[in-house]
Amino acid sequence: MREFLPDVDNVKLQAAFEIKKAYEDGELSLAAAKAELKNRVKVLHPYEVALIEQELKPEVEDECRKEDIQGMIALFEDVLDRTRPTLPLNHPILNYYRENDVMRDLLKQVEDLQQYPAIKNQWLEIYDHIVRWRLHLQRKQNQLYPVLEKKGFTRPTTTMWTLDDFIKDEISAAYNLLKKADVTSLNGGNGELSLMSEADETAFIKLQPTLVADILDLIQKEETVLYPTSLALISSQEFDAMRQGDFEIGFANITPEPLSTPWEDGLQAGGVGAGVGTEGQDGLGTGLRTGRPSPNGVATSQAAAEQSSNPNSAKVPGVTSNALASEIAALLGKYGYQSPEATDSQQELNVTNGKLTLEQINLIFQHMPVDFSYVDENEIVKFYNDSAHRVFPRSSNVIGRDVKNCHPRKSVHIVEEIISKFRSGEQDQAEFWINKPDIFIYILYTAVRDRDGRFRGVLEMMQDCTHIRSLTDSQTLLTWAAPKDEQGSQSDAAGISMKSDASSTHGKAVQPAAPAESDSTKLAGSNAPAAERIEADRTGGEVKITPETFLKDLLAVDPELKAYLIELNPKFRALNTPLARIMLPKARVQDMSERTGIPLSELIGKLEAFFVRHKQ
Template sequence: MSDQRIQILRDILLELHQGASPESVQERFNQHFTGVSALEISLMEHELMTSDAGITFEDIMSLCNVHTNLFKGAITAVEVADADQEGHPVYVFKQENLALRAALLRVRRILTSYAETTDTDLQTDLLKGLRHQLNLLGQFERHYDRKENLFFPIMERYGHDAPPQVMWGVDDQIRELFAQVMTTSQSLPDGDVTVVLTTFEAFAKEFEEMIFKEEAILLMILLETFTQDDWLTIAEESETYGYAIIKPTAKWVPHREVFGEMASADQPQAVVQPTQAEGQATVIDTPQGQFTITFTPKPEAKSTAIDRNQQQPFGKGYLSVEEANLILNHLPLELTFVNKDDIFQYFNDSVPADDMVFKRTKSQIGRHVDLCHPPKILERVRAIFDLLRSGRKDQVDMWFKSDKTGKFIYVVYKAVRDDNGAFQGVLEYVQDIQPFFELGSDMKRDLD
């Protein structure tokens, strides 16, 4: 991968951002590239966003489809055998896209048929089918959530921080477009079906473009970059966010190579013979002769492992690490701690993943707090941390009623300071307070 190649891509995209038409740069792009790696696209976007050209991820996001069209037909595919196995996260991701495309087509057909008929009974049946298919299509949220919370953290650890920022921003735009589809569709049968069709096609265009970006760019970056262990982590944590329309039909069990056990019979074998000085020297016979390796063992290091059941001074009393962990996990709160360096460091395990208000996974540990949130709320997150870090506030409270679950969620962001008042991080705790509104009396002291 040459710097010159990246520079050419960077210059072409910079021209687009400065107002050049796609047609004016397409010919030059075709002249210089017979195939472009998804990694090169990632590096190019990173170069643009970190250069002094004044290009932000919002700028790149605004011309995302122009960039994508530029690369169509030129992106080099990456072949990884495991990715075609049932249960592999890439296989599942692609199967979801197939199912979502099918739901998209069914919605389009239903809306078209609805617009073409005047039969009220048929319209009633079509409307029922439309509601069902839109609910299925709306499961793309789970698909996007897994991408944003499982794929993106690992990408960032490998230095690919630009594509996640850009793609997450576009994901949010697609979510907003789908919300408009749901709103306009609720107006039927009294509303205008042409308005529903217009909003749906606006959503469908961006949604189908995203499928291309996922499969031709995003997955290519991941397949070139991620290790088998990365994919195993994603497979293990995917259930936390759920799946769109389909579920894995089998658990992915990768083939593991065991090195050193199978040597070619045609190659000379080295024979290892221990010398009389046990543990001090080794003689190795080879077809060319012998050589001796000597070494001096290091003193055995003392174990520094913490006894999780050993009582330790803790606050106003004593607790073991195991007891402290159990207590934190039994609190009726979702706890998250971001340290003073803005690194997501801890979350408790108080409720099953399906019941979590703000879903967390182990993959997010060690991630910068900026990267844990969608771009559309990033400024608000930064403002909260600035208020708490500066000491202008010690606590920020928020609450909302969830339309999906009916839960009334109360969220607190609390500045954590040491005994000297020095800022050590932010503790977030989240609680469903809906049961408090449903208390049947002013007092309860019995055991029933």
């Protein structure tokens, strides 16, 4: 962790740790501890607090929940820099701050509303937004923590993750209680205004002060230490790479800058937590952060610094660094030396049975109907296949991580048991399945062993078997599930006879069966009244769309919309997963906008334009 930070004063860190411990143990009063800090520490950056937690403080069970953030702020208030950084509009950390700002407003509404008799619909309006904050926590766990872990800052993964999950459970418990509550209508049974039963109301209201306090506590821990430390440890290029995964997971109650917005390379006001940038570097009071941050808190360009300090680094006219690198690579290749990066994707590689290019290998994995993940013998996640139909989304940030850090603490013991029994040879497989209405997911873990029987890792295979389980009898004739679209190679191809003992065509072509309904069509219901209204509204190819229009109804009008949406935004790839069966019946255009970050008016315009292009 230290190698990614400015030079650290170990004496100062040790002093801060000792004073904090003495205060917590009751050996120093608050006033005496603050005086000691002013005298011995003087200034403390958030990343230094993180370093104390990482290196000097032993980890304890539920550490993040037990940490008194208010007490720490009161203790360090005279020496700790808590300035909120000014960041580019498309910066991942800014999105976390914005989500927290919205959550604070929601929690104020909770505190106000709990003073009055509980009206279910009023609470639902607030909680429909509060539950979305779980996306904030999910994104943090799958995007931010893995990068910090690679930098040596593992405390968020091992401690804050537990608090994240605890709060997610609290939110879910309150929301579920609210949704299941018995309703007494005040308006003739139309449900427009309803009260919860007395018992449910009491239980629900009792949860609110604790939930508000816990969320505010987590927000302060994020903004006091986690986010400033992230800005100190993570490079601009890494933040840029993080944005794609952020959009795939989604955002909570905010509309972020579009993914297409150009990345403002390295702009970070205040650098690594100094709070104040150096004027004149880029006209915004911020430094370009492409190398190691400078000790004064303002990041500098490492490349520029190296060039300015090296008199022999002047550019050669007509020769770029890329051209020089290409010439060197060509020269090395001539004599049989080749870097891994220079491997030709079309070069055939010897596999166990046959030869395949790297491109072919990747294409095969991408088109597998099964999701694969591979963890090596050192328990490091090395691979997953990025297919369009993944059962559960994955982020590339899991690559290179300890597999135990990819799971909540409450399930780590299961991961450890599987690996232990596989490693010892006691077991070779472990299977799980998820059986819910309209969906069946099968999960199989297999021990990977080489020819000598040595343990080489674990292969996870996951498949949506819902369709497979629905099959009956036998099908031995080729039957197209659905016609290709206009860009496809076939639309009305004749069926091809596949002879079997059960049936024979005697050389005659078999007419294809009627196209099967796609999942989205089944869910939408082509005869749904809403879909009929949308179809009836088409005038000259136009479709009237509002924020309340359901996606299932739009898909019922034109199933090709699904492919267009996936091309429009990667987040819509979820439409190709089994989770679509759960999402589609409830997803509105408003929800689509919030989920993807596409402004509502822009999304409606794109949808209307799609139907104009595809008018019949």
